[in-house]
Amino acid sequence: MAAPVLRWSCPARRWILANIDRGPRHGRGSPTGSRSSGKRGQSSVAQQPLATAQKPRKGEHQWAAVVGLEIHAQISSNSKLFSGSQVHFAAPPNSLVSFFDASLPGTLPVLNRRCVEAAVMTGLALNCHINKKSLFDRKHYFYADLPAGYQITQQRLPIAVKGSLAYSVFVGKNRNQVINKTVRIKQIQLEQDSGKSLHDDLRSQTLIDLNRAGVGLLEVVLEPDMSCGEEAATAVRELQLILQALGTSQANMAEGQLRVDANISVHHPGEPLGVRTEVKNLNSARFLAKAIDYEIQRQIEELENGGEILNETRSFDCKLGCTVPMRDKEGKQDYRFIPEPNLPPLLLYDSASLPAGADPQQVINIDQLREQLPELPRVTREKLVQQYGMLPEHSFTLLNEVGLLEFFQNVMKETRAEPKRVTSWVLNTFLGFLKQQNLAVSESPVTPSALAELLNLLDQKTISSAAAKKVFEELWRSGGKTPAQIVSEKRLELMQDQEALEELCQATMEKHPQVVMDLKKGNPRAINKLIGLVRKATLNRADPTVIKEMLERQLSS
Amino acid sequence: MGKTNLDEFAMGSGSTDGVFGPVKNPWSYSKQYREKKKQKPHGENEDTNWLITGGSSGGSAAAVSAFTCFAALGSDTGGSTRNPAALCGVVGLKPTYGLVSRHGLIPLVNSMDVPGILTRCVDDAATVLGVLAGHDCKDSTTVQDPVKSFILPSLTDVSKLCIGIPKEYLVPELSSEVQSLWSKAAKLFESEGAKVIEVSLPHTSYSIVCYHVLCTSEVASNMARFDGLEYGHRCDINVSTEAMYAATRREGFNDVVRGRILSGNFFLLKENYENYFIKAQKVRRLIANDFVNVFNSGVDVLLTPTTLSEAVPYVEFIKEDNRTRSAQGDIFTQAVNMAGLPAVSVPMALSNQGLPIGLQFIGRAFCDQQLLTVAKWFEKQVQFPIIQLQEIMGDCSSVFENDLASVSLKQ
Numbered sequence: 025m026a027a028p029v030l031r032w033s034c035p036a037r038r039w040i041l042a043n044i045d046r047g048p049r050h051g052r053g054s055p056t057g058s059r060s061s062g063k064r065g066q067s068s069v070a071q072q073p074l075a076t077a078q079k080p081r082k083g084e085h086q087w088a089a090v091v092g093l094e095i096h097a098q099i100s101s102n103s104k105l106f107s108g109s110q111v112h113f114a115a116p117p118n119s120l121v122s123f124f125d126a127s128l129p130g131t132l133p134v135l136n137r138r139c140v141e142a143a144v145m146t147g148l149a150l151n152c153h154i155n156k157k158s159l160f161d162r163k164h165y166f167y168a169d170l171p172a173g174y175q176i177t178q179q180r181l182p183i184a185v186k187g188s189l190a191y192s193v194f195v196g197k198n199r200n201q202v203i204n205k206t207v208r209i210k211q212i213q214l215e216q217d218s219g220k221s222l223h224d225d226l227r228s229q230t231l232i233d234l235n236r237a238g239v240g241l242l243e244v245v246l247e248p249d250m251s252c253g254e255e256a257a258t259a260v261r262e263l264q265l266i267l268q269a270l271g272t273s274q275a276n277m278a279e280g281q282l283r284v285d286a287n288i289s290v291h292h293p294g295e296p297l298g299v300r301t302e303v304k305n306l307n308s309a310r311f312l313a314k315a316i317d318y319e320i321q322r323q324i325e326e327l328e329n330g331g332e333i334l335n336e337t338r339s340f341d342c343k344l345g346c347t348v349p350m351r352d353k354e355g356k357q358d359y360r361f362i363p364e365p366n367l368p369p370l371l372l373y374d375s376a377s378l379p380a381g382a383d384p385q386q387v388i389n390i391d392q393l394r395e396q397l398p399e400l401p402r403v404t405r406e407k408l409v410q411q412y413g414m415l416p417e418h419s420f421t422l423l424n425e426v427g428l429l430e431f432f433q434n435v436m437k438e439t440r441a442e443p444k445r446v447t448s449w450v451l452n453t454f455l456g457f458l459k460q461q462n463l464a465v466s467e468s469p470v471t472p473s474a475l476a477e478l479l480n481l482l483d484q485k486t487i488s489s490a491a492a493k494k495v496f497e498e499l500w501r502s503g504g505k506t507p508a509q510i511v512s513e514k515r516l517e518l519m520q521d522q523e524a525l526e527e528l529c530q531a532t533m534e535k536h537p538q539v540v541m542d543l544k545k546g547n548p549r550a551i552n553k554l555i556g557l558v559r560k561a562t563l564n565r566a567d568p569t570v571i572k573e574m575l576e577r578q579l580s581s
Numbered sequence: 582m583g584k585t586n587l588d589e590f591a592m593g594s595g596s597t598d599g600v601f602g603p604v605k606n607p608w609s610y611s612k613q614y615r616e617k618k619k620q621k622p623h624g625e626n627e628d629t630n631w632l633i634t635g636g637s638s639g640g641s642a643a644a645v646s647a648f649t650c651f652a653a654l655g656s657d658t659g660g661s662t663r664n665p666a667a668l669c670g671v672v673g674l675k676p677t678y679g680l681v682s683r684h685g686l687i688p689l690v691n692s693m694d695v696p697g698i699l700t701r702c703v704d705d706a707a708t709v710l711g712v713l714a715g716h717d718c719k720d721s722t723t724v725q726d727p728v729k730s731f732i733l734p735s736l737t738d739v740s741k742l743c744i745g746i747p748k749e750y751l752v753p754e755l756s757s758e759v760q761s762l763w764s765k766a767a768k769l770f771e772s773e774g775a776k777v778i779e780v781s782l783p784h785t786s787y788s789i790v791c792y793h794v795l796c797t798s799e800v801a802s803n804m805a806r807f808d809g810l811e812y813g814h815r816c817d818i819n820v821s822t823e824a825m826y827a828a829t830r831r832e833g834f835n836d837v838v839r840g841r842i843l844s845g846n847f848f849l850l851k852e853n854y855e856n857y858f859i860k861a862q863k864v865r866r867l868i869a870n871d872f873v874n875v876f877n878s879g880v881d882v883l884l885t886p887t888t889l890s891e892a893v894p895y896v897e898f899i900k901e902d903n904r905t906r907s908a909q910g911d912i913f914t915q916a917v918n919m920a921g922l923p924a925v926s927v928p929m930a931l932s933n934q935g936l937p938i939g940l941q942f943i944g945r946a947f948c949d950q951q952l953l954t955v956a957k958w959f960e961k962q963v964q965f966p967i968i969q970l971q972e973i974m975g976d977c978s979s980v981f982e983n984d985l986a987s988v989s990l991k992q
Contacts, residue, residue: 128807129687132720162802164849168822173805230822232810358847362802362858364690367721 063340086525089320092287096241097273099142104562105240106133117233125238127171132366141239142272147184156372158183162366182213191262210245217241265401290323299333315340319347384389412443427465434472441479470499478507519566529574585640591689595909596639604639606632609645610971612942613935614942630732633894634689635668637661642669645699658689660914662697667887670937674698674706678921682717690799693918703957707733735956740774745880749785756890782871788916794861802876837903869920874944882942882955887926891936923949925956928965
């Protein structure tokens with residue numbers, strides 16, 4: 025699938041078109057063809073600009089993209105938002121369904137305290153204003169996985185508003201220049217999750233599993249302050265880390281605990297915003313950035329061809345790598361919002377407004393929750409930089425990889441090695457091996473203790489760097505043995521006997537007078553040859569630096 | 582425990598629109614009525630002119646009226662308990678909204694529904710209320726405090742009482758008989774020393790329209806769950822989800838219900854929401870405030886008719902559609918639901934045709950006990966006659982040999 029050549033640099037927010045190659049793209053039958061303007065098809069091919077070969081004038085074809093996100097995070101709680109049935113991933117179908125979840129008439133919603141606390145904590149962590157009074161509403165639409173025919177949500181007055189999420193993108197050749205960005209949080213609201221429908225095309229039937237129906241969700245709405253897929257993906261990652269640190273959501277995209285919808289539009293800088301499309305259910309971290317960037321590209325092409333963007337809903341087809349319109353979302357939906365009459369307004373208190381003698385079981389104190397907030401990722405990273413002197417990008421990597429920070433901290437506990445060395449080994453060697461074999465930290469054959477022991481041997485100069493790498497490989501392969509065992513088995517210990525080494529140096533120099541001659545003549549590579557020879561003689565058990573030093577001393581005397 | 586008949590989904594004021602057929606008012610077969618009609622007791626297989634019970638909880642009212650049970654539960658969203666109570670000559674209580682749990686009550690209008698209580702005397706109603714009232718953790722709209730059951734005092738001195746007569750309730754459609762009984766009741770209180778004054782509830786005329794908008798809107802929402810997927814009737818169509826939903830709902834709902842759903846959805850459309858739903862809620866607030874103002878001015882209890890007339894024959898009733906009849910049937914009762922107040926219909930006397938006529942007392946929010954105390958005093962004063970069903974009961978006539986002043990739960 026040939027893609028047009030588009031140049032943009034993100035996050036500088038410039039999408040510059042150059043050398044538009046139009047041919048092959050039409051050939052593949054663009055999925056947007058039938059829905060977009062009638063001007064497509066022949067006319068756009070005929071419209072090949074004469075200026076294809078020329079570079080566009082500066083500023084002429086610049087595009088800016090605008091991306092907003094609606095993120096749904098499943099609240100980590102024992103029971104659902106309005107009913108007492110349990111919340112479990114992958115339970116047998118329809119085994120976690122109460123009468124209320126199945127919408128049996130006569131059942132009424134009862135608000136789950138833990139879910140409210142989760143919403144408040146998340147709001148506080150995202151610098152939001154917590155609304156002391158918030159309201160619940162019904163959002164109506166007919167769908168098989170929505171038993172009541174409406175979802176209870178917070179449309180008029182959500183629990184938290186006007187916050188911000190800070191994230192960092194890394195740019196530059198080595199991706200080590202950090203740019204700090206912020207995206208505004210429009211609001212956070214509590215709402216119900218729907219059930220799941222499984223389409224069985226073979227038997228022309230749809231199977232409904234209501235286990236998920238009624239599970240509490242936090243909807244976090246991010247304003248359109250982002251400009252490309254990478255920014256969006258980074259912001260989402262940071263939100264995931266925050267939710268996980270708070271414990272309010274496990275935010276695992278693969279398990280459906282975090283779902284992202286993106287609102288995307290493009291425009292020329294300085295002109296008003298363009299028509300936006302909604303790309304729904306971006307359920308994998310991998311495809312999030314890809315899907316958004318594809319959609320931006322698609323819109324630019326469409327507009328460049330003289331077409332128009334429809335305010336429609338699309339989904340990302342990960343096999344084809346493109347967004348496609350969602351057929352059952354055609355036409356505008358009127359959700360016929362009404363206030364939820366079975367739930368009184370949700371009132372929250374702070375220490376100042378807490379009524380005297382209030383039953384602590386019945387009230388939520390925002391100040392108390394604020395005091396109890398756990399450490400947020402940003403603070404954890406700052407501490408790592410300060411405590412261990414590591415580079416900021418390293419602190420990001422440590423947190424971004426699930427389980428890596430804990431691994432690192434466990435190694436630090438058991439080793440005397442310098443933090444910088446530990447960091448390097450964990451982020452380069454250890455992480456490198458994991459990535460190569462596509463393993464998670466939890467699946468690592470090397471334990472923190474083992475690595476710590478290895479680093480101690482290195483630190484004590486019992487083994488050389490090169491030897492350490494070999495030991496690590498062996499640890500990875502065999503798992504069961506300790507570093508000390510491997511070192512002795514493979515006879516990797518550095519020679520400790522200085523005198524013997526001195527003698528070897530002497531002997532080597534005597535055996536290879538020619539090389540010594542070369543060296544005295546001033547050939548810089550001769551020393552390396554000598555070092556190599558000595559090393560060989562020691563069966564690689566001597567540190568080259570030490571050998572070099574010895575040789576130089578002996579030569580000068 | 583028994584189950585009783587009603588208008589489908591509690592929509593109606595005649596109990597004539599249920600899938601099991603209409604409910605017949607026991608008074609149709611009473612000696613009192615038949616004597617006046619000069620009909621032979623065992624009417625030669627003629628049962629064509631039987632009377633309606635009123636509705637929508639007509640089955641429950643009929644059951645209590647015909648001595649089938651001591652007490653029955655109904656629902657009251659716009660008068661569905663008080664209306665049949667008046668037409669069947671029994672006590673019909675609508676408790677304050679929030680006093681009795683709605684968990685288990687199939688919802689019609691969540692913000693107005695309450696479970697209703699039907700009994701043959703006021704003391705029985707108080708007993709049942711004592712059992713049902715109080716906080717239910719399964720219903721977030723119930724009061725937080727637990728409610729103790731109570732025994733009604735027997736009031737002897739009403740001189741400290743202030744009875745309010747809302748002048749807007751004197752409407753042209755009110756039958757002369759009901760009107761005269763209403764006056765008679767007012768004079769009764771006055772003659773026993775109570776203060777009886779005319780009061781005004783200025784927004785009364787907007788009430789029925791406002792009720793209609795809010796009722797249909799919530800109905801449209803509450804009925805959305807009936808799609809045949811998890812429970813209830815499901816049609817045979819398998820072509821698509823939408824087709825299945827449409828056919829199921831078409832088959833499963835009668836015209837009345839479908840009409841209300843369509844109206845409600847219309848009012849809730851984005852372009853209509855402000856002008857209909859929000860407007861109606863604002864008017865509702867004004868109506869509720871009317872009551873608050875009257876009670877704040879020293880009135881303890883309001884006295885009004887419950888229905889426009891006594892029970893009418895079924896063949897008369899069905900000449901008009903459900904919507905028209907509901908508007909007529911609910912005229913004195915629905916404002917109370919909009920304001921969330923307690924109200925009780927107490928049978929007063931028989932009409933010239935020998936049929937029961939009841940009057941409504943409306944009380945302050947959460948002052949159900951006071952309301953019932955006044956109602957009990959009134960009940961004692963008027964001594965409403967027991968329905969005489971001996972002639973159709975045949976072998977069961979021995980049941981009525983004793984003079985049963987009140988066949989009550991206490992005995």
